[in-house]
Amino acid sequence: xxxxxxxxxxxxxxxxxxxxxxxxxxxxxxxxxxxxxxxxxxxxxxxxxxxxxxxxxxxxxxxxxxxxxxxxxxxxxxxxxxxxxxxxxxxxxxxxxxxxxxxxxxxxxxxxxxxxxxxxxxxxxxxxxxxxxxxxxxxxxxxxxxxxxxxxxxxxxxxxxxxxxxxxxxxxxxxxxxxxxxxxxxxxxxxxxxxxxxxxxxxxxxxxxxxxxxxxxxxxxxxxxxxxxxxxxxxxxxxxxxxxxxxxxxxxxxxxxxxxxxxxxxxxxxxxxxxxxxxxxxxxxxxxxxxxxxxxxxxxxxxxxxxxxxxxxxxxxx
Amino acid sequence: xxxxxxxxxxxxxxxxxxxxxxxxxxxxxxxxxxxxxxxxxxxxxxxxxxxxxxxxxxxxxxxxxxxxxxxxxxxxxxxxxxxxxxxxxxxxxxxxxxxxxxxxxxxxxxxxxxxxxxxxxxxxxxxxxxxxxxxxxxxxxxxxxxxxxxxxxxxxxxxxxxxxxxxxxxxxxxxxxxxxxxxxxxxxxxxxxxxxxxxxxxxxxxxxxxxxxxxxxxxxxxxxxxxxxxxxxxxxxxxxxxxxxxxxxxxxxxxxxxxxxxxxxxxxxxxxxxxxxxxxxxxxxxxxxxxxxxxxxxxxxxxxxxxxxxxxxxxxxxxxxxxxxxxxxxxxxxxxxxxxxxxxxxxxxxxxxxxxxxxxxxxxxxxxxxxxxxxxxxxxxxxxxxxxxxxxxxxxxxxxxxxxxxxxxxxxxxxxxxxxxxxxxxxxxxxxxxxxxxxxxxxxxxxxxxxxxxxxxxxxxxxxxxxxxxxxxxxxxxxxxxxxxxxxxxxxxxxxxxxxxxxxxx
Amino acid sequence: xxxxxxxxxxxxxxxxxxxxxxxxxxxxxxxxxxxxxxxxxxxxxxxxxxxxxxxxxxxxxxxxxxxxxxxxxxxxxxxxxxxxxxxxxxxxxxxxxxxxxxxxxxxxxxxxxxxxxxxxxxxxxxxxxxxxxxxxxxxxxxxxxxxx
Numbered sequence: 001x002x003x004x005x006x007x008x009x010x011x012x013x014x015x016x017x018x019x020x021x022x023x024x025x026x027x028x029x030x031x032x033x034x035x036x037x038x039x040x041x042x043x044x045x046x047x048x049x050x051x052x053x054x055x056x057x058x059x060x061x062x063x064x065x066x067x068x069x070x071x072x073x074x075x076x077x078x079x080x081x082x083x084x085x086x087x088x089x090x091x092x093x094x095x096x097x098x099x100x101x102x103x104x105x106x107x108x109x110x111x112x113x114x115x116x117x118x119x120x121x122x123x124x125x126x127x128x129x130x131x132x133x134x135x136x137x138x139x140x141x142x143x144x145x146x147x148x149x150x151x152x153x154x155x156x157x158x159x160x161x162x163x164x165x166x167x168x169x170x171x172x173x174x175x176x177x178x179x180x181x182x183x184x185x186x187x188x189x190x191x192x193x194x195x196x197x198x199x200x201x202x203x204x205x206x207x208x209x210x211x212x213x214x215x216x217x218x219x220x221x222x223x224x225x226x227x228x229x230x231x232x233x234x235x236x237x238x239x240x241x242x243x244x245x246x247x248x249x250x251x252x253x254x255x256x257x258x259x260x261x262x263x264x265x266x267x268x269x270x271x272x273x274x275x276x277x278x279x280x281x282x283x284x285x286x287x288x289x290x291x292x293x294x295x296x297x298x299x300x301x302x303x304x305x306x307x308x309x310x311x312x313x314x315x316x317x318x
Numbered sequence: 319x320x321x322x323x324x325x326x327x328x329x330x331x332x333x334x335x336x337x338x339x340x341x342x343x344x345x346x347x348x349x350x351x352x353x354x355x356x357x358x359x360x361x362x363x364x365x366x367x368x369x370x371x372x373x374x375x376x377x378x379x380x381x382x383x384x385x386x387x388x389x390x391x392x393x394x395x396x397x398x399x400x401x402x403x404x405x406x407x408x409x410x411x412x413x414x415x416x417x418x419x420x421x422x423x424x425x426x427x428x429x430x431x432x433x434x435x436x437x438x439x440x441x442x443x444x445x446x447x448x449x450x451x452x453x454x455x456x457x458x459x460x461x462x463x464x465x466x467x468x469x470x471x472x473x474x475x476x477x478x479x480x481x482x483x484x485x486x487x488x489x490x491x492x493x494x495x496x497x498x499x500x501x502x503x504x505x506x507x508x509x510x511x512x513x514x515x516x517x518x519x520x521x522x523x524x525x526x527x528x529x530x531x532x533x534x535x536x537x538x539x540x541x542x543x544x545x546x547x548x549x550x551x552x553x554x555x556x557x558x559x560x561x562x563x564x565x566x567x568x569x570x571x572x573x574x575x576x577x578x579x580x581x582x583x584x585x586x587x588x589x590x591x592x593x594x595x596x597x598x599x600x601x602x603x604x605x606x607x608x609x610x611x612x613x614x615x616x617x618x619x620x621x622x623x624x625x626x627x628x629x630x631x632x633x634x635x636x637x638x639x640x641x642x643x644x645x646x647x648x649x650x651x652x653x654x655x656x657x658x659x660x661x662x663x664x665x666x667x668x669x670x671x672x673x674x675x676x677x678x679x680x681x682x683x684x685x686x687x688x689x690x691x692x693x694x695x696x697x698x699x700x701x702x703x704x705x706x707x708x709x710x711x712x713x714x715x716x717x718x719x720x721x722x723x724x725x726x727x728x729x730x731x732x733x734x735x736x737x738x739x740x741x742x743x744x745x746x747x748x749x750x751x752x753x754x755x756x757x758x759x760x761x762x763x764x765x766x767x768x769x770x771x772x773x774x775x776x777x778x779x780x781x782x783x784x785x786x787x788x789x790x791x792x793x794x795x796x797x798x799x800x801x802x803x804x805x806x807x808x809x810x811x812x813x814x815x816x817x818x819x820x821x822x823x824x
Numbered sequence: 825x826x827x828x829x830x831x832x833x834x835x836x837x838x839x840x841x842x843x844x845x846x847x848x849x850x851x852x853x854x855x856x857x858x859x860x861x862x863x864x865x866x867x868x869x870x871x872x873x874x875x876x877x878x879x880x881x882x883x884x885x886x887x888x889x890x891x892x893x894x895x896x897x898x899x900x901x902x903x904x905x906x907x908x909x910x911x912x913x914x915x916x917x918x919x920x921x922x923x924x925x926x927x928x929x930x931x932x933x934x935x936x937x938x939x940x941x942x943x944x945x946x947x948x949x950x951x952x953x954x955x956x957x958x959x960x961x962x963x964x965x966x967x968x969x970x971x972x
Contacts, residue, residue, distance in 0.1 A: 063652075106850075503855040508860065540892055540893050556872070715927035730965055773859065
């Protein structure tokens with residue numbers, strides 16, 4: 001009798017251990033599917049690909065990048081919220097886009113709250129630039145010219161309802177001027193128009209500023225403090241304009257992804273952000289690293305929702 | 319500089335690089351030949367693998383795949399009337415009729431000669447004219463892009479073959495469906511029937527397959543018995559080879575002109591191979607001594623389109639390397655690869671420590687095109703044999719299967735496949751009503767370019783008293799307007815002149 | 825039909841397309857409206873022009889929508905339609921297997937048990953081959969429905 005009991009206990013405990021270990025089997029064990037919602041060669045693609053290599057090292061599995069492009073990211077985001085929450089499908093997300101699209105469009109296919117941020121790892125501030133041969137030498141020149149010729153200055157930027165677009169609107173409001181914003185499909189379309197003299201100024205990202213610093217005169221950067229990779233560029237705040245804007249980029253998950261898996265990925269991102277090689281690479285390209293875990297990202301998003309809502313109301317859109 | 323050129327050339331010739339280039343060219347050709355996989359996708363697929371290679375090897379592999387893919391599109395265009403990539407749309411116009419006449423082998427070989435040759439001319443232009451060309455490319459602003467698309471649409475007149483009115487209507491239909499999605503300016507979500515997947519618009523590949531391939535497949539399915547007669551290959555191997563060579567080089571004007579058109583159109587960012595092949599075709603048609611033969615199996619048409627589209631490959635690299643601006647979608651991906659390797663496009667790429675890599679990349683296109691030629695001849699014979707001998711009853715479902723896979727692979731969205739099939743049914747309808755698919759697809763391609771040019775140009779004109787004047791007061795715009803008008807009026811002048819000659823002769 | 829007035833049918837299609845899009849124009853912004861309005865107006869005009877031409881100088885197509893074997897063609901079309909509509913729900917491999925096998929069988933000269941089997945064996949080979957190439961080699965995530 002005792003022997004039987006012993007055997008049964010042994011079998012039961014082995015079973016428990018077996019199930020327990022498979023439940024706690026190391027996540028992730030399969031390749032991770034990383035969706036990029038924007039065109040290849042763009043900022044979101046480059047930051048994702050730079051991160052990919054290091055994520056693979058930290059997580060120990062392949063990270064496979066796939067594209068779901070369209071609608072300013074909306075196609076990808078709407079697929080993300082319907083994706084399998086088993087932890088093997090994540091997507092890059094752009095903070096401004098995921099907030100503004102549901103506000104400004106009738107049916108983008110998702111709600112802002114459905115997108116669960118895992119980690120927000122980088123921030124690219126806006127910059128305002130003119131060509132090196134332009135008559136406009138400083139931000140004050142710009143504002144002065146704009147006041148004298150309302151609507152005459154054309155400012156190119158990437159997209160509609162993006163940090164470039166809203167940045168142009170926010171700055172117009174701050175400075176009390178009126179410029180004409182011209183949306184392009186991606187920075188890659190905006191820059192040639194700028195270089196060729198077809199638009200007067202560019203409200204673009206620091207990454208473009210770093211790449212084209214020979215051809216651009218950057219009037220100001222829309223960050224809280226000066227950025228290390230553009231040390232000679234004053235901030236808008238320094239020059240008296242309370243204008244801070246840029247794109248936050250991070251990793252996001254489908255709405256029902258389990259918290260423990262989210263935390264594992266968040267920790268991986270945090271580790272990647274500490275790797276000196278990654279830091280150097282991102283800074284070299286003009287991307288600033290930030291660290292917002294899942295809870296802090298959600299808080300950031302909520303703050304920005306209120307902020308953007310008020311701007312849209314000012315403009316009469318909603 | 320000469321020293322750099324020589325050392326770069328030497329750097330390419332390692333066993334490893336040559337092997338990778340052969341692999342690249344072959345893989346590219348296969349990918350390009352499969353309807354649904356485009357050059358952009360092929361490049362996107364290979365780029366991650368190149369991160370672990372050293373820069374020169376990585377870049378020459380990418381270049382080889384790019385060349386191969388653009389060339390590979392010709393195979394499916396010629397053999398099953400499906401442009402394997404959008405740059406081979408024009409190749410179907412004369413390539414497929416040639417296949418139906420039993421001259422598929424000749425068409426494929428002609429395409430091989432033309433592609434390799436066009437690529438070589440393109441490489442020469444890339445190496446020697448990069449900097450001046452890129453400066454000219456920058457001068458193209460939104461109003462110019464608008465006029466380019468209008469010019470492109472007037473080409474419809476030659477593609478519509480029988481009815482100009484139907485051609486324009488088809489083009490307008492293409493423009494209509496190009497508007498589905500998010501408005502480039504304004505951000506409105508338009509014509510999506512409430513479905514989020516349509517925010518990305520109607521995919522070009524879906525419509526390409528739908529309008530070119532599916533109708534043919536359906537017709538094949540409905541005419542199985544009739545087909546049994548025409549599988550005989552009419553010419554022997556060496557003769558075909560020689561004839562194809564003659565097709566390209568005996569009329570050098572067509573070949574050289576098409577290559578130059580291809581390279582130059584490639585330099586203009588955003589224009590790309592999709593349009594270049596049609597512009598070259600149009601020019602070949604216009605300058606030909608017997609234009610009526612175009613569209614019925616005239617090899618000149620194949621030469622024009624294939625030379626142009628391969629020259630575009632090198633042309634589109636020009637703005638990429640000089641300015642960091644992609645000339646065509648695959649270049650956007652190469653841009654990402656360059657950035658990740660730490661190679662920043664711009665003047666420093668040509669003179670700094672990375673100059674060797676840059677020149678190696680450019681020079682590698684010579685080798686890639688030659689390798690492509692060899693693989694093309696060897697493979698072309700085999701592929702042609704396979705496709706023409708496999709009975710339609712096996713071909714049709716298999717090809718439809720591949721197109722389903724291909725349309726799904728665009729962006730992993732089942733809607734693209736559904737659109738492809740529904741587009742196919744509409745394409746069948748159009749075909750029976752004698753609406754040529756070319757204008758429809760052209761409208762779809764040019765729609766966004768035209769709209770962006772129009773609206774942005776209008777916005778740019780805000781500084782002027784009458785904003786619309788901006789479209790008529792810029793030098794390049796004026797040149798384009800003149801070209802467009804010429805293109806529209808030319809058929810009438812030609813008719814009058816021909817009639818006059820006939821009267822004079824009689 | 826034996827002899828169809830292609831201009832007439834074409835004109836109706838163009839007109840219909842233009843009106844269909846017109847009805848879907850919601851609240852567009854000033855800039856989002858510019859281009860669509862122009863194109864829709866132009867296509868309606870071209871539709872009307874085709875209709876006028878269909879009366880004044882019609883082009884006729886001989887034997888349009890008539891193929892040797894209409895039932896077979898329509899059957900293939902229907903199989904393909906069901907194929908794409910159910911692919912996501914049921915899963916790539918299963919749906920393609922059935923649709924491909926069925927298509928092969930429909931196109932055979934003789935339809936009996938032997939050709940039925942050979943069709944489905946060929947279909948199985950193709951589906952497996954392409955599945956491996958696309959899903960495993962190229963990392964394209966093919967639809968997985970309730971089956972696979």
